[in-house]
Amino acid sequence: MSADRDAGFCALIVMGVSGSGKSTIANALGRRLGWIVEDADRFHPVSNVEKMSAGIALTDDDRWSWLHAVAAEIGRKRASGTSIIMACSALKRAYRAILMHDRRDTRIVYLRGDKDLIAERLRARDAHFMPPELLESQFKTLEEPTEDERPIVVDIGATVNDIADRILTMLERSQTVS
Template sequence: MDDKAAQAPSGVSGSAPPAIVVMGVAGCGKSAVGTALAEVLGAIFIEGDRLHPPENVARMANGEPLTDQLREGWLDAIGERIVVSVGQGQGVVAACSALKRGYRERLRGFRRDIVFLYLEIDPATASERVAGRKGHFMPASLVDSQFAILEPPGMDERALTLDATRPVAELVTNASRLLRRS
């Protein structure tokens, strides 16, 4: 998996603060990379998992994958947080699986200039990472269901793809470099 731009986005420099969504399946490192990237960019970090309604968390904790309908309110909550932050002049990096094009389009409905940072990972590594997590509601048994619905960003989407098996510091350095490219 090489680090590549699915489409060369117009960078994070410019008049509006950046709006970046770090996306991918469970275990790809969205939270770790998102937190570190937000710090480097001087942006705030939004942990998408914390915005799930309790019913969704309970379903996932019981090994039940979420439906598109169950994800709608969650995606809207993330989109609204992005809009508020950018509206207050703050750059934002959000962690959100955004597994389907439709989910990304829903988020883009809040801000057309969102850049998606797709952390690409293989199923075995993702399952191993999720199984090793402590205190998280998402069981390793749901990783396969995420890969089953995953629609990686297309060439026509404003997205960057990075190899999620690389160290977090390297991913953040590469993401920062790619995001600043015009």
């Protein structure tokens, strides 16, 4: 697959609950496509990180400025002609609308997984501000993407390479149908 605008898109948003593998899959895709990879977590204001570190779930009000900062970064990369993969929870449709900003050249990749598998992954993870106790709030907040959002939906139960292969195959297929 071409890593430029000829591929029909220039931004991917890899989404899912905490522990679904967003950063891991985004980095695997970035290596294969030669695209820049960003993690939306780095755009959180300190107050959000402090809340999550304390085991307090974020509210929509906590998220709006963060989502706009992430969307602005995607817009900056696109404006410079740079393709980007953004790892971002993007749990609600309203959040994804901000990130997508009606851009047809941006696609959602939804990493769907079983709550037990994700909880196990979170417990095994070191040095992350998102405690496993907040997983339930993430699933309560989650609004799975619908068909009109044109998501690429993959199950996280496979290996990283298999997941990346599946995503790239689905992107290629979607380009031949578009």
